[in-house]
Amino acid sequence: MRIAIDAMGGDNAPDEIISGVLESIERLGENDELILVGPRERIEGQLPPQRSREGIISVVDAPEVIDMDEPPIETLRKKRRSSISVMAKMAKMDQADAVISAGNTGACIAAFQMRMRNLPRVNRPGIAVVFPTFEGPVTICDVGANIACKPINLYQYAAMSSIYSRHVLGIEKPRIGLMSIGQEDAKGNEVVKRTRELMRSDANMNFIGNIEGRDIFRGICDVVVCDGFVGNVILKLTEGVIEGLFKAIQHELGQERLRLAMKFKPVMKRIYKKYDYNEYGGAPLLGVNGTALICHGASKSRTIKNAIMTSKEYHTKKINDKIIEYLAKTTVRISDEQGS
């Protein structure tokens, strides 16, 4: 399998990216190939002279870099030789089986969607992030690819995330919740109400109904479906709450005797590591014709290594074939939905 990795993506590129690639090598198979995409000379200069296993890593030149805060669409148009643009083209031309980037998320989504195109019957791709909660991993889709979701999009996110949760995370029959503002049927906006009808009409969908924000961490569902605006707020808010709470705990411990504070530090570190969503190594862009993973901008080598392993799982388990199959069988079509 040929996995292309954006060497220049994220706040810690290229050092952490290259480290992640090198760390992943020992877990790869005979037929795997890692392709670092970025300015050739710079990347090659940072690779150790004796690459762990000869030939497993290659470099594809992409001299331009898209910064984390550049406007996606305009920048993609201007920087056609950026790592993100080059990777998207590689996926399209069948020069890579998977693409991974921790770079500008908007640019990744736009480039991958545009070049890779959608799987048959998928109306819009969505990004699925896995939250490692105390009660187990919860997959949330969409977290920012589609901020004006129609019911058919949310329905398809449910189907695709459910397949991902089952086959990549190993959850036998993922319970799907629809993000709303109350569990009762009457709660929610029009899109939520119409989505619920679509999801209920599909007997193969393990739909548990509306959920609320707090339910994500309560172990009542394995998949959460929401609009990309709401999902993005959820993703970033969760980071913010944890960050804020840890700050508060540290401050409060500062008022205690130093020994207690010192003793608590490793406990906090363990928690941070266990519930760090970078652990799951990248969020799949579900619905595109290929394997595309988008990583957090703050990704460290561990995240990149995990993303490489996830892309292998995604590819090997034939997630896209399973999505195609599901959507071919379901009776829920775009025509079922008024006004879409």
Add this chain to the structure above:
Amino acid sequence: MRIAIDAMGGDNAPDEIISGVLESIERLGENDELILVGPRERIEGQLPPQRSREGIISVVDAPEVIDMDEPPIETLRKKRRSSISVMAKMAKMDQADAVISAGNTGACIAAFQMRMRNLPRVNRPGIAVVFPTFEGPVTICDVGANIACKPINLYQYAAMSSIYSRHVLGIEKPRIGLMSIGQEDAKGNEVVKRTRELMRSDANMNFIGNIEGRDIFRGICDVVVCDGFVGNVILKLTEGVIEGLFKAIQHELGQERLRLAMKFKPVMKRIYKKYDYNEYGGAPLLGVNGTALICHGASKSRTIKNAIMTSKEYHTKKINDKIIEYLAKTTVRISDEQGS
């Protein structure tokens, strides 16, 4: 000042409500009056025979109770003698200067909006919740009164919350952030983009621009404006993350020696208390013609006591007059907004 309190509102009613009312008495003035609204016999039976200060507490009979999970509109129509309905009527008939309930939130919003009507020039009321963050209190509006916000609504939420933050929370010049999915101008949906223009056009508004979910806890703004759907998710998600994280910490401490776990318990308790948003005692329904506070369903006596004090602040500081004045002066009118 006459403050009406829903004796039957919330999961802990009427015991915690009555306790809260009794606890608040010593902090009230000569001219304050507390009116408990609920089934007369039951309430009177629970009041101590010698009420702390004679005459300060009275009871208004409302024999019906609206349960926490009943559908708001239908139930209000049926249960006209419920505590929520009776309180709303009291506010309308000028028999109460403030109304406070920890009951069915949807029913409160509907009843208070319907009976109390809006302040002049307010298009839709919004609920503002105060989050006690490590960096100070952050007021978020709307958290569920209006799930299909137009730009003019969000603009008015910014104005009203800012006045609340300044005069009730004592923040001199509250910094207002607009919830979006990225700080750049180009980010966000159409409503966000048009709201930003309205807010920028008002020179009296201390608008800092788009914020992201994580920014709520980073001390960069004092007021956050968002759609009621998003705000409700934020409110409940924050609860869920904190609950989940505390569970994780407890579990992790369980792996440690018992003494460390024991020592950490009081630290956690202090944090829980300090950052518990019930501390701020109820969320004002901003924009209605009166003082209405809605409390968390899980409210304890402390919350009710705090809500009573907040309602006094709201009334004494003439928050509604300041809102009327602001909206009379601003040049941003509903006519400025296309398609509203």
